[in-house]
Amino acid sequence: MFGVTLSALPRKAKWLATLALTSFALNHLFAVALVWQVTTQVDAGAKEHFSYKGLPVLLRMAHQHAFGHGVMYFVTGGIFLFADAPEWLALLLFTMAFVGSWFDIAAWFLLKYRSARWELLSEASGTAYALAFAAMMLISLFQMWRPRRTS
Numbered sequence: 583m584f585g586v587t588l589s590a591l592p593r594k595a596k597w598l599a600t601l602a603l604t605s606f607a608l609n610h611l612f613a614v615a616l617v618w619q620v621t622t623q624v625d626a627g628a629k630e631h632f633s634y635k636g637l638p639v640l641l642r643m644a645h646q647h648a649f650g651h652g653v654m655y656f657v658t659g660g661i662f663l664f665a666d667a668p669e670w671l672a673l674l675l676f677t678m679a680f681v682g683s684w685f686d687i688a689a690w691f692l693l694k695y696r697s698a699r700w701e702l703l704s705e706a707s708g709t710a711y712a713l714a715f716a717a718m719m720l721i722s723l724f725q726m727w728r729p730r731r732t733s
Contacts, residue, residue: 588664588725596726599661603719606654610712629698632690640694644687651683655715662718665725675714682711
């Protein structure tokens with residue numbers, strides 16, 4: 583983008599981006615562990631987990647997740663803009679991250695107020711945004727830190 587590539591960034595910019603992406607990756611790993619814990623060890627499933635939450639709690643969770651995911655995927659996508667990747671791939675990954683997050687949050691309300699069949703939507707959308715993040719992160723880190731080719 584604008585003639586700037588990830589490999590050409592100054593070391594301090596690469597380091598800052600690496601730290602941010604690593605923190606985001608840890609966030610995803612902790613979230614997976616938490617979801618597994620509360621839906622298999624604490625509650626019988628996602629439907630039971632969300633059925634106990636009142637509307638104010640669910641709205642607070644949705645607010646926090648929508649903001650956090652929005653910032654996280656904006657920053658990750660901003661770094662990925664400088665990756666040497668086809669435009670179609672970037673647009674696909676950006677969309678998967680944001681829309682996956684939105685559908686996951688929507689699934690919480692559907693689980694609470696409709697039925698357990700919406701658990702599949704939560705699983706699929708969570709997988710979509712996690713895979714999109716992982717792809718953007720790994721491609722970015724690889725291109726940032728791979729040894730430069732000399733001509």
